[in-house]
Amino acid sequence: MNEIAMPSLGADMEDGTLLEWRVKAGDHVARGDIVGLVETQKATMEIESFADGIVDALLVEPGTKVAVGTALARLRAAGEQPSTAPAAPTAPRAPALEPQPPRVRSSPAARKLARELGIELASLRGSGPHGAVVLRDVQAPPATTAAAAPPAAPPRDRRAPPTASPMRDAIAAAMSRAKREIPHYYLAHTISMKRSLAYLAELNAHRAIEERILPGVLLLRAVALALWDVPELNGFWIDGAYRMSESVHLGSATSLRTGGLIAPAILDADAKSLDQLMFELRDLVARTRAGRLRSSELTSATITVTSLGERGCEALWPIINPPQVAIVGFGAILDRPWVEAGAVVPHPTVVATLAADHRVSDGHRGGLFLSAIDHLLQEPTKL
Amino acid sequence: MNATADQILALLHQIAPDVDPSGVDRSLPLPDQLDLDSMDYQSLLAAISKRYAMPIPEADVAALRSVDDLTAYVEAHAGAARIG
Numbered sequence: 001m002n003e004i005a006m007p008s009l010g011a012d013m014e015d016g017t018l019l020e021w022r023v024k025a026g027d028h029v030a031r032g033d034i035v036g037l038v039e040t041q042k043a044t045m046e047i048e049s050f051a052d053g054i055v056d057a058l059l060v061e062p063g064t065k066v067a068v069g070t071a072l073a074r075l076r077a078a079g080e081q082p083s084t085a086p087a088a089p090t091a092p093r094a095p096a097l098e099p100q101p102p103r104v105r106s107s108p109a110a111r112k113l114a115r116e117l118g119i120e121l122a123s124l125r126g127s128g129p130h131g132a133v134v135l136r137d138v139q140a141p142p143a144t145t146a147a148a149a150p151p152a153a154p155p156r157d158r159r160a161p162p163t164a165s166p167m168r169d170a171i172a173a174a175m176s177r178a179k180r181e182i183p184h185y186y187l188a189h190t191i192s193m194k195r196s197l198a199y200l201a202e203l204n205a206h207r208a209i210e211e212r213i214l215p216g217v218l219l220l221r222a223v224a225l226a227l228w229d230v231p232e233l234n235g236f237w238i239d240g241a242y243r244m245s246e247s248v249h250l251g252s253a254t255s256l257r258t259g260g261l262i263a264p265a266i267l268d269a270d271a272k273s274l275d276q277l278m279f280e281l282r283d284l285v286a287r288t289r290a291g292r293l294r295s296s297e298l299t300s301a302t303i304t305v306t307s308l309g310e311r312g313c314e315a316l317w318p319i320i321n322p323p324q325v326a327i328v329g330f331g332a333i334l335d336r337p338w339v340e341a342g343a344v345v346p347h348p349t350v351v352a353t354l355a356a357d358h359r360v361s362d363g364h365r366g367g368l369f370l371s372a373i374d375h376l377l378q379e380p381t382k383l
Numbered sequence: 384m385n386a387t388a389d390q391i392l393a394l395l396h397q398i399a400p401d402v403d404p405s406g407v408d409r410s411l412p413l414p415d416q417l418d419l420d421s422m423d424y425q426s427l428l429a430a431i432s433k434r435y436a437m438p439i440p441e442a443d444v445a446a447l448r449s450v451d452d453l454t455a456y457v458e459a460h461a462g463a464a465r466i467g
Contacts, residue, residue, distance in 0.1 A: 204441045210429040212441065214421050257401050257418050285422045289401055310420050 001083060002051045003071040004035060007295040016040040017065040018072060027055045028078075034294065035073065041166035043262050044291035045298050051075055056083050167260035178319050182237075183358040186317050189370035191377055193333050193348040199380035210282075216307055217278045219330050219350070219373075221383045223305055224248050224270040226372035232361050233326035233354075233369055234302045242325065242360050251301030251321065252281060254288045263321060264293050265301035274383060309333060315351035325357035326366075328373075388454045394430040399423050409450035435461035 006016050019037040029035060029049045036047045053075035060072045074083060114121050114133075126133035178184075196218050204212040227234045227248050235244040248270040251263035264287075266272070266280050287293055303324055308316050309332030316329040331351045338347030352373055356366045376383060392404040395413070402417045414424055431453060432439045437460050439447070447453050 201441070207441075208429075209425060209432050209439055209444075212425065214425065216421065255418075255420075257399075282422055282426065285420075286398075286426070289399065310414075 001056060001080070002053060002075040002077075004047060004049060004073040004075065006038065006066050006068050006070045006072055007045075007047065007299055008068040015065050015067050018060050018062050019044065020062050021058055021073075022046075023055050023058075023073075025055050025057055029053060029055060029075065032296075038295075041170040042260070043288075043293055043298060045293045045295050047072070047295045049075065053077050054080075165259065167256075171260055174322060175319050178322050182320050182322065182325075184320060184355050185358050185363050185366065187354045187356075187363060187366045187370055188315055189352050189354075189367075189374060190336070190349050191352055191374045192338070193350050193377065196377045196380045197333070197348055211275070211278075213274050213278050215333060216330070217274055217281060218377065218380060218383060219307070219352075220250055220252065220266070220269065220277055220281070220305055221272075221274055222373045222376040223303075223328050224250055224272075225376055225383070226369055227270065227303065229372040230361070230365050230369040232365065233356055235325055235360070236302070236323040237325050237357060237359060238323050245302040247302065249300045249302045251304035251324070252284065253304055253306035253318075254285055256288070262288055262293070262298070263301055263304045263306070264288055264297040267296070267300065303327065305330070307331075309350070315353055317353060318355050320355055320357060325360045327355050329353040329355070385454055387457050388450050390434065391431060391450055391453050391457070394434060395427055398426045398430055407450060409454075412448035413450065414448070431457065437461040 006018075016038045017040075019039050021036045023029060023033075023035045030052050031049060033049050034046045035049050035055070038045060038047055054077075056074040056076040058073050060066055060070070066072070076082065114124075121133050124133045193215070197215065200213055200215060200218065231244060232242075234248055235242060237243075247268055249265040249267050250269035251265045253261055253263040255261045264284050266277060266284065269277065272280065284293075284297065301321070301324065304318075304321050304327045306316065306318050306327060307330040309330055313331050314334065315331040318327040318329045320327050329352070331353075333348055333350045335346040336349045337344050338349065339345075340347065352370050354366045354370055388409055392407060395402070395404050395417075399417070399419065402419070404417070407413070407416060413419055413427075414421075419427070428439055428444065428447065431437075435457050437457065439456075443456070447456055
């Protein structure tokens with residue numbers, strides 16, 4: 001028998017809530033199939049089966065919060081006899097932490113505001129798709145439902161610090177641990193983007209919009225390939241030892257407009273073309289916004305890339321996301337003064353930064369890595 | 384009220400369900416107002432292109448920042464029969 005357990009998004013995640021099952025006992029599932037949906041501090045995510053088999057028993061009822069690692073379901077192999085052990089609603093394999101209120105279909109923005117205002121989503125009538133509670137429902141709840149809601153706190157003063165949230169708590173815990181435990185070193189490297197942008201302009205000129213490649217995808221591809229030269233930046237520091245990863249699963253930091261960020265992974269990024277990366281990144285961003293990430297995408301990143309250039313940041317000094325050992329940052333692609341043939345000319349450049357773990361690598365190797373990214377971006381046709 | 388602008392905002396809500404387009408100032412750049420990134424914005428333009436069966440060349444993209452920009456562009460480039 002195999003078990004499907006509550007996954008962990010990191011060492012700081014302690015529990016999660018099962019929201020719904022997508023399978024029932026007796027269903028055949030293949031490795032990678034989505035079997036259920038769970039809500040964690042940082043995200044709602046789809047749980048995948050990590051084996052082929054038949055669902056033997058569902059062990060946890062939707063709406064139940066359980067600790068990380070708790071068995072949620074049992075899988076049996078084809079031909080294996082069904083288990084005689086009872087299913088969890090009568091005999092849970094692990095104690096439920098606490099019952100949760102029924103899930104209300106709602107947008108992330110609505111959930112955040114409702115939490116800040118102390119309004120129960122279940123008390124509101126949703127006006128969104130399929131009756132979902134959306135932001136406007138929370139901002140101006142109808143009088144008939146407002147009366148049933150607890151007294152709302154005054155709207156948050158924008159000058160005040162953000163209120164605590166599970167997402168903020170999770171980020172704070174992970175980043176505090178990173179700053180406390182990881183001896184970071186930081187490097188920066190200014191890279192010419194002239195050839196890369198010219199290449200993209202030519203490539204995109206005759207493409208439909210949805211097929212055009214964004215500059216950020218070129219940067220992701222360059223990072224993935226540069227890791228072949230400096231592979232020690234791609235891996236994990238776990239229990240006092242370094243474990244290099246043979247696969248490059250590139251975490252792409254995605255900010256949530258409701259606050260916080262998630263860095264889901266593009267799996268095997270070094271084996272994917274620019275078109276594949278663009279397609280997968282678009283899909284990943286859309287599912288991040290919709291709270292539909294898969295557990296494997298949230299747990300498997302071997303290195304993270306974060307880009308803050310779209311709002312004008314020139315460079316950033318990111319914090320490593322443990323247990324990873326490196327993170328790459330990209331600032332805005334800007335025209336900067338550049339010496340070319342003895343003259344100072346405006347030239348499109350990007351500042352690439354690296355924060356890496358000194359327990360695993362040194363600045364010299366980090367410098368080679370940023371240099372490898374630079375070289376790759378000077379030959380964009382090979383990306 | 385402009386029907387094309389309303390349709391564009393409806394498309395925006397489809398591709399970015401976590402933003403509330405009701406308070407959008409139609410004359411101001413959308414990415415700045417709603418914290419849309421380049422991926423979101425490309426998806427919006429792709430949805431507009433598909434909705435109005437109208438290509439949007441890359442050279443035109445930089446000038447299309449606000450709902451008013453997009454509305455004027457659609458009304459100038461899409462066939463009248465396709466609007467509405």
